[in-house]
Amino acid sequence: MARIILSVNAGSSSVKVSVYSAELHQSPVQLAEAQVSGLSAPPVQLTYARDGKTVAKNKEVGREAISQSDAFDILVKTLVDDADLTQIKSKDDVGIICHRIVHGGDFSRPQLITTETKNHIEDLNDLAPLHNANSLPIVRACLRDFSAARNVACFDSQFHSTLPPHIRTYPIDPDITKRNRLRKYGFHGISYAFITRTAAEFLGKPRDRVNLIALHLGSGSSACAIKGGKSWDTSMGLTPLAGLPGATRSGSVDPSLVFHYVANAGRLSSSSTKDLHISRAEEILNKDAGWKALTGTTDFGDIIASSSSSPEKKLAFDLVVDRICGFVGSYYVSLHGQVDALVFAGGIGEKGAELRAAVVGHLACLGFKLDEGKNEAEGKEAVVRDISGEEVRHRVLVCQTDEQMEMAKTCAEEEEFW
Numbered sequence: 141m142a143r144i145i146l147s148v149n150a151g152s153s154s155v156k157v158s159v160y161s162a163e164l165h166q167s168p169v170q171l172a173e174a175q176v177s178g179l180s181a182p183p184v185q186l187t188y189a190r191d192g193k194t195v196a197k198n199k200e201v202g203r204e205a206i207s208q209s210d211a212f213d214i215l216v217k218t219l220v221d222d223a224d225l226t227q228i229k230s231k232d233d234v235g236i237i238c239h240r241i242v243h244g245g246d247f248s249r250p251q252l253i254t255t256e257t258k259n260h261i262e263d264l265n266d267l268a269p270l271h272n273a274n275s276l277p278i279v280r281a282c283l284r285d286f287s288a289a290r291n292v293a294c295f296d297s298q299f300h301s302t303l304p305p306h307i308r309t310y311p312i313d314p315d316i317t318k319r320n321r322l323r324k325y326g327f328h329g330i331s332y333a334f335i336t337r338t339a340a341e342f343l344g345k346p347r348d349r350v351n352l353i354a355l356h357l358g359s360g361s362s363a364c365a366i367k368g369g370k371s372w373d374t375s376m377g378l379t380p381l382a383g384l385p386g387a388t389r390s391g392s393v394d395p396s397l398v399f400h401y402v403a404n405a406g407r408l409s410s411s412s413t414k415d416l417h418i419s420r421a422e423e424i425l426n427k428d429a430g431w432k433a434l435t436g437t438t439d440f441g442d443i444i445a446s447s448s449s450s451p452e453k454k455l456a457f458d459l460v461v462d463r464i465c466g467f468v469g470s471y472y473v474s475l476h477g478q479v480d481a482l483v484f485a486g487g488i489g490e491k492g493a494e495l496r497a498a499v500v501g502h503l504a505c506l507g508f509k510l511d512e513g514k515n516e517a518e519g520k521e522a523v524v525r526d527i528s529g530e531e532v533r534h535r536v537l538v539c540q541t542d543e544q545m546e547m548a549k550t551c552a553e554e555e556e557f558w
């Protein structure tokens with residue numbers, strides 16, 4: 141019997157949901173998708189499509205910042221109130237809800253959400269400050285209000301459970317590492333699973349033979365080295381703060397910077413950090429940094445459009461390109477140059493042709509080259525498209541990543557969730 145699956149992707153700046161009709165062990169069929177974006181940078185906007193047709197595009201739904209949970213309420217109301225979405229007349233029509241949970245700790249598989257899993261996710265709140273705590277109210281609302289649904293947690297970290305020990309270990313006291321579970325976890329893994337599957341199909345290679353350098357570039361941005369279809373290295377770490385800069389995140393900085401952010405830092409003592417408690421420092425690096433701190437906008441599309449007239453925006457653009465190339469170079473060596481393709485994904489990776497051109501321009505020495513026409517062409521229909529130039533050593537692809545679809549597919553494959 142077909143079930144209705146609702147996939148919920150609560151990110152740092154947006155909440156996206158997709159609705160599918162699914163049969164066990166079959167690929168889910170999408171019925172509708174909707175997103176509320178600009179959560180922390182109003183105007184808050186709603187985009188909604190049913191049967192592949194746009195119903196609302198960037199419709200303003202608020203002038204004040206709202207939470208992920210409020211955004212989810214708007215999305216559910218949109219779906220239930222749409223008389224033409226006949227499959228969801230009420231919340232009771234939903235059979236399975238899959239939730240993107242950014243930090244899953246040691247979980248290497250999706251989990252049916254029970255009180256125990258919910259408590260475990262709650263324990264990880266501090267390790268994904270912009271994410272887990274914002275997802276939990278949505279999980280609670282679903283457990284309470286969707287009486288017929290089973291709730292499943294899909295973790296952003298699970299794809300990276302294959303990171304080898306020498307890559308996931310931090311060079312610090314091993315006893316403390318063990319006690320506090322301090323290691324590289326990595327995130328955006330649901331997206332990397334989608335990218336690996338679709339890029340392997342596109343390249344006509346078995347998934348376990350494909351080597352990729354994948355870039356998920358959005359409000360949170362990361363890079364991943366994929367070796368034999370598995371995560372080999374990734375730029376985010378214990379938390380999603382490490383690695384590339386994001387809209388409001390610094391990415392990796394010298395850890396000592398935390399102690400020098402305040403005026404009296406020259407005289408470091410236990411009391412000199414009283415004005416800047418360590419958790420406040422973490423908050424600044426997560427919420428008050430990134431390209432928003434450099435330019436005033438969280439929208440990378442705006443940074444690209446105005447970088448010729450604004451020195452601040454040009455600096456932010458060049459800095460992001462530099463950091464991305466740093467990871468690509470490092471992963472290229474780590475994969476011994478055995479790279480099938482460099483893949484761009486996420487809002488910026490998919491829409492930012494100028495960013496792709498700048499990054500690939502810097503990578504010419506490694507054998508990457510773009511076809512300018514293909515790079516600039518809009519390719520909305522294709523899940524994966526090839527934008528490489530002729531006679532290149534490695535291909536360059538753009539992938540319209542779809543975390544909701546990846547979660548729905550996983551749920552449709554597992555009898556346990558039905």
Ligand SMILES: Nc1ncnc2c1ncn2[C@@H]1O[C@H](COP(=O)(O)OP(=O)(O)O)[C@@H](O)[C@H]1O
Pocket residue numbers: 151152153154357358359360387438439440441442444486487488489491492493
């Ligand atoms: N035309 C564009 N060119 C480059 N980047 C864009 C463009 N339009 C939107 N973006 C960027 O895409 C981001 C959203 O990407 P997405 O992956 O959907 O984000 P999220 O991290 O919320 O999941 C926006 O915050 C914006 O910075």
Ligand SMILES: CC(=O)OP(=O)(O)O
Pocket residue numbers: 150151152153242296327328358359360361380
């Ligand atoms: C892990 C992460 O940073 O996710 P997002 O980009 O959706 O905020």
Ligand SMILES: [Mg+2]
Pocket residue numbers: 151152358359
């Ligand atoms: Mg995202």
